[in-house]
Amino acid sequence: MFFRQTVVSVAAVLMLAAPAAAQSRSLGPSTGTVRIEQVQAGFIASGEVGGGTLRFRGKSYPITVGGLGIGSIGASRTVASGSVYGLKNRSDFAGAYVQLKEGWAVGGQGGGNIWLRNDKGVTLRLAARRQGLQLSLGADGVVIGFKQ
Structure with a gap:
């Protein structure tokens, strides 16, 4: 049963990830950049916490x-950076996102890609560097907010 659920989850993520990667070419011009540093841990279910910086309109x-x-096994520290698309107002950046991720980490080596999209049409396309021991291929619900 566990194996079957895992296979179904991986297949669903692959079906979602392919259009996300292809869609990045049609997102239009970048409207900002983002850098995120976070710690991730998981054994099938996963959690992550961190922070970073949004650069928008200078x-x-x-x-x-x-x-x-x-869709994650192990633990890692991740530094991800990349482009923001579809951001018209700073306030549209904060909120809930769906995240698709794939990547790996073994010691000081690791990498991967992360795609996030919220209900306001803001999309983040990030390249990740990972350190630790982790394999990720899955989907998350992510909340991004502004520090006070």
Whole structure:
């Protein structure tokens, strides 16, 4: 039963990830950049917590990041950075995102990709560097907020 659920979860993520990767070419011009540092841990279910910086219209805004999901085994420290698409107002950045991720970490080596999208049409496409011991292929619910 466990194996079957895992296979179904991986297949669902792969079906979602392929369109997300292809869609990044049609997102239009980048409207900002983001850098996130977080710690992730999981054994099938996963959790992550961290923070970072949004650069939008020439200004930097500190952010917080937290989430829960499926499709991760192990623990790692992740530094991810990349482009923001579809951001028209700073306030549209904060909120709940769906995250698709794939990556790995063994010691000081590791990498991967992360795609996030919220209900306001904001999309993040990030390249990740990971340190630790982890394998990730899954989906998460992530909440991003602004630090006070």
